[in-house]
Amino acid sequence: MIPDQEETLPRSLIDLLWRDHPDAPTAGTRGPRARVSTGDVVEAAVRLADTSGLAAVTIRRLADALDVSTMSIYTHVNSRDDLLVLMADFAHLAMERTPYGRLGWRTRVQRVAESNLAQLRTRPWLHDIDDDRTALGPGTIAKYDHELAALVPLGLTPETCDAALTFVLDFVSASARALRTDPRAGEMAAHWPEWSVRLGAYLGDDFPLAQSVGAAAGEAMGAASSPSLAWDFGLARVLDALAALAPPRS
Amino acid sequence: MIPDQEETLPRSLIDLLWRDHPDAPTAGTRGPRARVSTGDVVEAAVRLADTSGLAAVTIRRLADALDVSTMSIYTHVNSRDDLLVLMADFAHLAMERTPYGRLGWRTRVQRVAESNLAQLRTRPWLHDIDDDRTALGPGTIAKYDHELAALVPLGLTPETCDAALTFVLDFVSASARALRTDPRAGEMAAHWPEWSVRLGAYLGDDFPLAQSVGAAAGEAMGAASSPSLAWDFGLARVLDALAALAPPRS
DNA sequence: TCTGTACGTCGTACAACGTACAGTGTTCTA
DNA sequence: TAGAACACTGTACGTTGTACGACGTACAGA
Structure with a gap:
């Protein structure tokens, strides 16, 4: 079904993304x-990122956490950039659906x-992971599929449906960005007086x-916006905007 | 009016941001x-970023471009992080108003x-510059002021006004992100077949x-979304959403 | 006019990063 | 049993931000 790789090329990102699929090419059986596994590397990287941020996900620290040598990581993952894609897809796959x-x-949209x-x-x-190749992964696709289903009752054309989902998710992403506490917030607070x-x-x-x-709008400190108000306001506006597209009977 | 710095501390970011203001503390007159100037450094950095991207803005390359030694940069700018804030504020100041x-x-909103x-x-x-301290700069504040003025006819409360502006700008930012061509797009296209x-x-x-x-929704290639449609769609939705808040006579 | 001090500049150095490369040893295949 | 394929490792290179100390210049007060 899927043509074999010629020779022993490194497994490409797409095969790594779909590594759990039955048709995914498996590594040869020779050697120790x-x-x-690749999955172990990705999970360890996610754990690292969860606890210490993405900057802490370095190849060396990852290898330490897995108790292998630094360069061993490259047996299971082609590059750090690829690893980030695998991490993002892992996170998407883990979302409830x-x-x-x-x-x-x-x-549904809410x-x-x-x-x-x-x-x-x-x-x-x-x-901090902004790589278009993430769209190729099973987790990302499953997420996309599930979220599109939320918009089905609106009865939009496929193109509009995609645009509407993008509209919703972009709002969420921007809001979440604002909600995120800047690591420099400490310095900001310290110098604020x-x-x-x-x-x-x-x-x-x-x-x-x-x-x-x-x-x-600002609070006592420097941050010049109150994010939770922005969330409530924005979500209400998003729903309003979509309501204008909806069929009257819904 | 502004208390003098005690001793010869490095000029803080806020003074660097407002370096063109008459009240800004000037460096001592001694020494060569x-x-x-700080402004030269910032402008050179912006030029570098404009032509080669932010990753090309390294202290060494910047020093080369200005024909000074690497470490001289730190005379005019406290750190690379600070430099990024100065660059962002410079860009905001340069916007037409x-x-x-x-x-x-x-x-106006359009x-x-x-x-x-x-x-x-x-x-x-x-x-790629996501630093809350940017909000302290003259360019960023001028931009904020001018953009708030666009919403005045809506007659909103201050808090709502701020939330509405955030809503608009977040949409723009997310759309612009999608419009940006990923530097990895080449690799994507190469492997796409x-x-x-x-x-x-x-x-x-x-x-x-x-x-x-x-x-x-996708085009012939891998990119699974058509960004310009998303822009038109989204902008229309944003305007619809704000219209629901507007007084009837406007 | 002389001197101390503040200041700009520079070279060197360090730790951390991603990763290319050249092994070494292990396991299955022919 | 020979050889190929594979996991794994240590060393090394180029790059980054920047701490530190030395050096020279220019003005302030004596």
Whole structure:
């Protein structure tokens, strides 16, 4: 069904993504048995990212965690960039996908939005993986399929359906980005007493709109936006916007 | 007005951001005259990023471009992270800000969206600068002020006004991200003939929704979404959503 | 005018990164 | 039993940000 690789080329990313599929090419049977599998590497990398952020996912640290030598990692993964794709697909595959049943599109979309928000909150490193090849993985495709199903009751054309999903997910992604606490927030908070007086002096009476709105919207500290309000507001607007597309009887 | 720094501490980021303001602390007059200024460094860095991407903005290359030694850069900028903030603020300051005149909110918001899109298209490296401290800079504040003014005719509360602007800008940012051509797109295209048949084999009859919508929405190549449709669709939805908030007479 | 001090500049050095390359030893196949 | 295929490893290269100390220049106060 799938043509064999000629010779012993490294398994390409797509085969690594689908490594659990029955048709996926398996490594040859010769040589010593692998002490770790590609899946093990990916899982360990995800664990590392979950606990210490994506910057901590270095080949050396990963090898340490798996108790193999640094270069062994490259037996199971072609490059760090490929590894990131595998990690993202792993995370997508792990997302819950309970069927929607008789739910209306509003509840469905809300569920999609909230589950994506939860995902990006628990695995903020997904924001830092921006590789189109992720779209080829089984987890990403399963996620796409399930989320498209949420929009079916709206009765849109395929192109519009894709655009609408993109619209929803882009909103969630941007909101989750804002919700993420900047690692530099500590420094910001530490210097804030000093910086705020300086900023006030610099601003003077300029930018009245920015100053009043920024003061009203911002909290005590420097962060000039209150993210949770933005989420509620934005989600309501997204649902409103989709409602305008919906058939009257729904 | 602004208290002097005690001793000779490095100028903090906020003073560097406001370096053109009359009240900004100037460096002491002793020692040899600086061969380059902080502004020169920032401009050179922006030029580098514009032509070769943010990854090309390394301290060494920057120093080469300015014809000074590597470590001299640190005389004018405290760290690479700080430099990125200065670059972002420089880019924001450079954006056009023509007054809105008698324009209605719809046209205004459309202008804001389109100018931000243009900005992110010509300087895609702005996507890679995600530092809350950027909000302290004069360019960023001026941009914020000008964009808030677009929403004034909607007559919203300050908090809602801020949330609405965030909503618009988040949409633009996400769309611009999708429009950006992945540097790995070449590899994707190169392997596509091989990968598409493999993917087809793996998929089989699974994920019918994803397959039909993906095929319809996707183009000939791998990219599974058509970004310009997403832009038109999304912008229309954003405007619809805001219209629901507007006073009837507008 | 002389001197101390603040300041710009520079070379060297270090730790960490991804990964190319050249082995070494193990296991199945012919 | 010979050979090929495979997992694994150590060393090494080029690159990054930047800490540190030395050196020279220019102004401030004596």
